Amino acid sequence: MHRAMTTTVQDFDPEVPEDFDSPHAEYARLRRECPVAHTNGLGGFWALTRYEDVKRAASDSTTFITSVQNVVPKVAFTGRRPPLHLDPPEHTPYRKALNPLLSLERSEAFAGKARELTRKLLAPMVENGGGDICVELSSYLPVHVFGEWMRMPEEWLDTLHDAGRAFILAVHSNTPERMKETSLRLYDMARGLIAVRRENPQDPALDPTSALLAARHEGEPLPEELLVGTVRQVLVVGMVAPMVMIGNICVHLSRDKALQQQLRADPSLVPAAIEEFLRLYTPYRGFARTAVCDVDMGGRTIPKDEAIALVYASANRDEDVFPDGDKFILNRPNIAQHLAFGRGPHNCPGVHLGRMQLRVALEEILAATREFELSGPVSVSRWPEVGALSVPLRFV
Structure with missing residues (x-):
């Protein structure tokens, strides 16, 4: 049973209005002054802001579990969705x-499709002299790439885009009833896809839903409720990060024209740049854990059963690990240490698919333009x- 929040200290306010830069300024303050912080906002939770603390919690799945609360704000109103909502070893059959199906080789097989789609989405923007890179490109690219990976019927993709975006916006506005309503639409899609695969099975080595249907744990098929939850989770989990990251990269390059031109002149630098962008603009701060016992961290005691946010976006700017953490440094010596894809048993399984999309999108945006700059306010x-x-x- 999840006990009531007992801590009343308010070290920061997660519901304060933000702009593109303000969260990073606040996390820098917390790392200096209060690295293990508490808030009563968004239902109340602790926030880990330093690299070593975040890495510790992400890596120790015995002490810090995901099966109680895995995201801040809490959004799982419609059932458990493996693998994220389960702890090892229960989550292992799903992973x-x-x-x-998410290996480097398999992920790179979708690069051609991603490039073709990116060019198609960019063409009207180039013709119009610009546009909203998130609304017109990066909100569609991951949906279609994931749709291709999941071998979804093409006619479902627009519905998935609209349903997924509605769920994401409901989470951002922290409206539980809307979250539940939009999540149930995604569950309907998951059940529909499972029904299609049962009627027309595909090769489990190529199709994720068929792989889950074929999976066995201790000789038994995966439970129907959790099978549906897994497909529901997969439908949306890879949509948000690429959309946000492509937007983040374009904001940075609009501010740093020299870097923009350097990458345009030498596309071989793009993969290294992507890694530094992932560190600098890690799009997640709300993945959560719950400690199974009282835990001492950063000079404070986090009581058992209270939600803990792993602020990856802060950890990746920790100056003790990444000197000049707020600066973009191409070919940073220890860039492989960044936590953009998490750590431990719940590290992001789509790491290769995500990197591929960011690389292709940036290469194509640079190739299609001579220069670009911001033309209006950035929504966050x-x-x-x-x-x-x-x-x-x-587009200049």
Whole structure:
């Protein structure tokens, strides 16, 4: 049983209005003054802001579990969705079924489709001299790439885009009833896809839903409720981060024209730049854990059963690990240490698919333009993400 929040200290306010830069300034303050912080906002939770604390909590799945609350604000009103909502070893059969389909080789097989789609989405923007890179490009790219990966019927993709975006916006506005309503629409899609695969099975080595249907745990099929929850989770989990990250990258490059031109002149630098962008603009701050016992961290005691946010976006700017953490440094010596894709048993399984989309999108945006700049205000996300949801650009 999740006990009532007992802590009343308010170290920061997660519901304060934000702009593109303000969350990072606040997290820098917390790392200096209060690295293990508490708030009563968004239902009340603790926030870990330093690298070592975040890494510790992410890596120790025995002490810090996800099965009580896995996101701040709490959004799971409609059932458990493996693998994220389960702890090891219960989550392992779901990861075992999906991980082979997210290998580097398998992910790169979708690069051609991603490039073709990116060019198609960019063409009207180039013709119009610009547009909103998030609304017109990066909100569609991951939906279609994931749709291709999941081998969804093409006619379902617009519905998935609209349903997924509605759920994301409901989470950002922290409206529980709307979250539940939009999540149930995604559950209907998951049940529909499972029904299609049962009627027309596909190769489990190629199709994620078929892989889950074929999976066995201790000789038994995966439970129907959790099977549906897994497909529901997969439908939306890869949509948000690429959308936000492409927007974040375009904001940064609009502010740093020299870097923009450097990458345009030498596209071989793009993969290294993507890694530094992932560190600098990690789009997640709300993945959560719950400690199974009282835990001492950063000079404070976090009581058992209270929600803990792993603020990856802050950890990746921790100056003790990444000197000049607020600066973009191409080919940073220890860039491989960043936590943009998490750590431990719940690290992001879609790491290769995500990197591929960011690389392709940036290469194509740079190739299609001579220069771009911001043409209006940037709209930003709220918890659990951090970063851009709307980035209007002018192509010069």
